[in-house]
Amino acid sequence: MAIIVGYVPTPEGMAALDSAIEEAQHRHQRLVVVNSSRGESLVDPRFATGAEWHSVDQRLADAGVDHELVQLVEGKDAAEQILALANDLNAELIVIGLRRRTPVGKLIMGSQAQTILLQAECPVLAVKGKA
Template sequence: MSSVVVGYVPKPEGEAALARAIEEARLREADLIVVSSHRARTGEGEPDLGEARATLDSSGIAYEVRQLTRGFEAAEDLVSVAEANDAVLIVIGLRRRTPVGKLILGSNAQRVLLDAHCPVLAVKA
């Protein structure tokens, strides 16, 4: 079965990406893999994904949540999960950027767009 991979953070851009990824998984009759990746920092725990799990449960699609706390960048985790699962699409959320920030798009978003083996859908919050 094919899969759609979505990068999720508990912020408006993550919520927008998750909503669109659910739609894409339905359209493609694919499973959904939700990747929540962050670097381990002293005093920080894993992000709470309770709301995301509730949204996923009510969607009725098959899904898997992977919370990755490693030394890798989020882009590396997202691309490697997509490759390992032969994903047909990666969905990422974008946040508003300052005029200067628009020149560089965002390092993680840019790396996913450049390194992914499959199409990438970027959505705004």
């Protein structure tokens, strides 16, 4: 079993990572950090750079958390990738960060968080970024 956290280099992503570290320590579980892109990784601001990814790895090591970093560049949405990985690993928990979106923004762009919340087969912890 593992805890999955969807990570993007934003305040929401950092809040999700913080909460996931706490959960992994509390539950004594391995933490799998997922960062993904649909294929535009060179221009996608949600795709962690090498330095950002190294910083995440170092932070987890400093926290003493058993962890794995997974960066995916596939033609799938982040929600699809996180849900598939959660199923493959029989995840105990998924942690995601939330950002405020307008109803029109959700309609036009969809909501990765909403998809995960509605389709996950395990509990989902949704956290807000610091204001």
